[in-house]
Amino acid sequence: MFKKAVWLMAAFVAAALILAIPVWPGTVPASLVPEGVRWVAHLDMEKFVATKLYEYLEGDGRFEVKVRDLSRWFKIDPSKDITGLTVFGSGPGEEHAVVAVAGRFDKARLLTMIGLDEEHKEFPYGAYTLYSTDDDEFGAFVNDGLIVLSESREAIEKVLDTAAGKVKDFAASELSVALKGVPSGAFLSGVVANLAGLGKEINQSKLVEKASGLFFLAQEKQDVFQVRAQVTADSPESAKDMADLAQGLIALGRLSEGQGRAAGFASLIDGLQVKLEGKIIRLEFDGTSREIADLLSHRRGGHGFFD
Numbered sequence: 423m424f425k426k427a428v429w430l431m432a433a434f435v436a437a438a439l440i441l442a443i444p445v446w447p448g449t450v451p452a453s454l455v456p457e458g459v460r461w462v463a464h465l466d467m468e469k470f471v472a473t474k475l476y477e478y479l480e481g482d483g484r485f486e487v488k489v490r491d492l493s494r495w496f497k498i499d500p501s502k503d504i505t506g507l508t509v510f511g512s513g514p515g516e517e518h519a520v521v522a523v524a525g526r527f528d529k530a531r532l533l534t535m536i537g538l539d540e541e542h543k544e545f546p547y548g549a550y551t552l553y554s555t556d557d558d559e560f561g562a563f564v565n566d567g568l569i570v571l572s573e574s575r576e577a578i579e580k581v582l583d584t585a586a587g588k589v590k591d592f593a594a595s596e597l598s599v600a601l602k603g604v605p606s607g608a609f610l611s612g613v614v615a616n617l618a619g620l621g622k623e624i625n626q627s628k629l630v631e632k633a634s635g636l637f638f639l640a641q642e643k644q645d646v647f648q649v650r651a652q653v654t655a656d657s658p659e660s661a662k663d664m665a666d667l668a669q670g671l672i673a674l675g676r677l678s679e680g681q682g683r684a685a686g687f688a689s690l691i692d693g694l695q696v697k698l699e700g701k702i703i704r705l706e707f708d709g710t711s712r713e714i715a716d717l718l719s720h721r722r723g724g725h726g727f728f729d
Contacts (some may be wrong), residue, residue, distance in 0.1 A: 452591045452592060452593035452598055453584065453585060453587075453591050453593075454508075454522060454564070454568075454570075454581060454584060454585050454591070455508070455510050455581075455584065455591055455592045455598075456512075456580050456581060456583075456584045456589060456590070456591060456592060457584075457589065457590040457591060457592050457594075457595065458512055458592070459510045459511060459512050459592055459595075459597065460511065460512055460513060460597075460614070460615045460616060461510060461511055461597075461612070461613065461614040461615065462508070462509075462510040462592075462597055462601065462612060462613055463508070463509045463510070463610075463611070463612035464506070464507070464508045464509075464601070464610070464611050464612065465506060465507040465508075465609065465610050466505075466506050466608075466609045466610075467500070467501070467504045467505055467506050467507060467525075467609075468505050468506070469607070469608075469609035470609040470610070471501045471502075473609065473642040473647075473711065474642060474645045474711040474712070475642055475647055475711040475714055475715055476501075478711060478712060478715035478716075479715050479718060480501070482715065498525075498527070502526075503525045503526045503527070504523060504524070504525040505524045505525050505526070506523075506524045506525075507521070507522070507523055507524075508521075508522040508524075509521050509522075510522075511577075512577070518574065518577065519572060519573070519577075520570055520571070520572045520574075520577050520578065520581055521570065521571045521572065522564075522568065522569070522570045522581075523568070523569045523570075523571075524567055524568050525567060526567065527566065527567060527569065529563060529566050536553050536555070539555050541555060541556075542554065542555045543555075545575075547562070547579060547582060548582065548583075548586060549586065550562050550563070550564070550582050551563075552575065552578060552579070554575075558573045558574075559571075559573060560572055560573070560574070560575045560578045561578070562578055562582060564581075564582070564585050570582070596615065597613045597615060600613040600635075600637050601613055604639055605639070605641060607641045607642070607643065608639040608640065608641040609640060609641060609642070610638075610639060610640040610641075611638065611639040611640075612636075612637070612638050612639075613635070613636065613637045613638075614635055614636040614637075615634075615635055616634060616635060617633045617634075617635070617636055617653075632655050632656045632657070632660035632663075632664075633653050633654065633655055633656070633660075633664070634654045634655070634656060635653070635654045636651065636652070636653050636654075637651070637652045638650065638651040638652070642711055645710060645711050645712070646708055646709070646710060646711070647707075647708070647709050647710065647711045647713075647714045648706075648707065648708050649705075649706070649707040650704070650705070650706055650707075651704070651705040651706075652702060652703070652704050652705075653702070653703045653705075654701055654702055654703075655701045655702075655703065656701070657701060658700050658701055660701075661698060661700065661701045661702065661703050662698060664703050665696050665698045665703050668696045668703070668705065669696050672691055672694055672696070675691045676691050690707075690709050690713060690714075690717065693707050693708045693709040694706070694707045695707075
């Protein structure tokens with residue numbers, strides 16, 4: 423149950439940001455992320471909650487459905503009690519991922535809830551304690567306001583070693599350097615060192631094999647929702663091939679305009695641009711937060727994305 427609650431919160435956030443992807447408040451905490459991670463994604467919950475996009479989505483009432491289990495089980499209101507979410511990993515799949523959730527928690531209550539599970543186990547680890555309710559679900563408090571969770575005990579222990587200063591963090595890595603370029607107003611950002619190493623499904627694309635990395639962010643400026651993504655290819659020729667593919671998909675999207683559920687997406691296609699600069703492909707999207715909220719809630723008819 424310990425892990426389930428945080429993954430529910432993560433699912434809630436992902437649903438809200440479905441168009442933005444192809445914690446701590448502020449920047450990713452370098453002192454927590456181990457050296458050698460291959461991807462990092464960060465959500466500043468406080469900045470997200472301050473956007474018009476969140477205001478519109480909250481007004482639709484869909485968030486209440488997604489987070490009611492968190493409120494009932496742990497008395498947590500994600501929009502107020504969660505300040506940030508950082509997810510990072512050394513490889514593809516959930517088994518390599520670590521979720522770090524920062525917020526204002528009732529630690530004593532959470533530990534009481536964990537203790538009620540007769541199958542839970544506790545493992546002392548240095549100054550910390552690992553908790554497990556299953557053989558592949560582990561969690562720990564770094565401090566009263568920070569929880570880390572993973573399916574890998576080894577991954578959790580490495581994070582705790584990093585937090586304790588026993589191993590190097592990722593501060594000197596290219597991933598960390600890339601994230602330092604995130605605008606102060608961005609509420610979502612992420613960087614991937616190598617797309618080809620993220621899993622079998624992604625590797626099925628020959629073009630992905632020629633991409634060395636991905637950087638993305640989402641922010642809101644004066645009620646305009648902006649997404650920026652940048653892919654670096656291994657050569658200008660590969661970059662052009664990727665840009666041509668993206669342009670082709672955009673053209674197909676325009677052709678689908680007015681056809682069923684895809685009509686909502688097609689209406690936003692004009693806000694998407696593809697830019698090519700040498701080995702770099704940039705995807706830029708601008709649309710009003712009102713349009714995005716309407717699309718996510720699918721108010722134009724039928725079922726919404728949160729149903």
